[in-house]
Amino acid sequence: xxxxxxxxxxxxxxxxxxxxxxxxxxxxxxxxxxxxxxxxxxxxxxxxxxxxxxxxxxxxxxxxxxxxxxxxxxxxxxxxxxxxxxxxxxxxxxxxxxxxxxxxxxxxxxxxxxxxxxxx
Amino acid sequence: xxxxxxxxxxxxxxxxxxxxxxxxxxxxxxxxxxxxxxxxxxxxxxxxxxxxxxxxxxxxxxxxxxxxxxxxxxxxxxxxxxxxxxxxxxxxxxxxxxxxxxxxxxxxxxxxxxxxxxxx
Numbered sequence: 001x002x003x004x005x006x007x008x009x010x011x012x013x014x015x016x017x018x019x020x021x022x023x024x025x026x027x028x029x030x031x032x033x034x035x036x037x038x039x040x041x042x043x044x045x046x047x048x049x050x051x052x053x054x055x056x057x058x059x060x061x062x063x064x065x066x067x068x069x070x071x072x073x074x075x076x077x078x079x080x081x082x083x084x085x086x087x088x089x090x091x092x093x094x095x096x097x098x099x100x101x102x103x104x105x106x107x108x109x110x111x112x113x114x115x116x117x118x119x120x
Numbered sequence: 121x122x123x124x125x126x127x128x129x130x131x132x133x134x135x136x137x138x139x140x141x142x143x144x145x146x147x148x149x150x151x152x153x154x155x156x157x158x159x160x161x162x163x164x165x166x167x168x169x170x171x172x173x174x175x176x177x178x179x180x181x182x183x184x185x186x187x188x189x190x191x192x193x194x195x196x197x198x199x200x201x202x203x204x205x206x207x208x209x210x211x212x213x214x215x216x217x218x219x220x221x222x223x224x225x226x227x228x229x230x231x232x233x234x235x236x237x238x239x240x
Contacts, residue, residue, distance in 0.1 A: 071193075072193075073193055073202045073220070075202035075204065075219050075237065076218035076219075076220075076237055078220040079220070080202075081193060082193045083195070098196035099195050100194075100195040100199070100200055100222065102222060102236060104236070116198040116224070
């Protein structure tokens with residue numbers, strides 16, 4: 001898959017909120033996931049760790065009120081898109097967040113995801 | 121200026137290749153500029169250092185054959201766009217490059233630029 005094809009499929013699956021399928025289908029086994037620097041242990045590696053992050057997020061989610069994922073912009077083996085959501089979490093109530101995500105693609109698989117956002 | 125306004129103006133100035141004006145008009149004095157990790161000293165701070173990087177790049181440029189800057193995607197106080205160029209440099213001849221750029225905006229000024237690309 002080209003970077004464009006990976007990007008299109010990721011955007012499609014994220015719009016459905018189907019992160020598990022995205023992980024299974026599009027990610028390399030040893031991919032990195034990087035949150036902003038202000039988080040302790042902001043960088044994890046491997047689909048076990050990434051899957052665990054996703055599971056904790058999903059378990060903490062009470063209701064997703066709205067979710068928007070932009071089309072991607074693509075340069076070589078990187079692409080970027082934005083994700084905005086309005087959601088209620090068990091631990092922190094209702095929040096609106098906007099994130100910018102950057103993905104690195106190597107040999108048709110996502111090998112790095114990196115998120116940019118500020119805490120409100 | 122909002123993130124959207126800064127993004128629009130930066131894209132406009134980059135399409136003209138007018139990086140000097142972009143630095144003067146849109147950047148915070150203490151902004152960070154971050155190249156990929158595989159470069160030594162990949163992170164510099166301050167408009168003196170960023171200006172010097174730009175000057176070296178411009179002095180090394182022999183001819184710009186084509187330059188394309190995408191529209192931006194925006195999330196909160198971050199935005200991203202891609203830059204593709206076909207250029208001849210004094211030190212390495214003619215190259216085609218595609219870069220993804222991420223910008224952080226605080227109080228109407230760019231406080232961080234970060235570039236993602238692979239060496240061909």
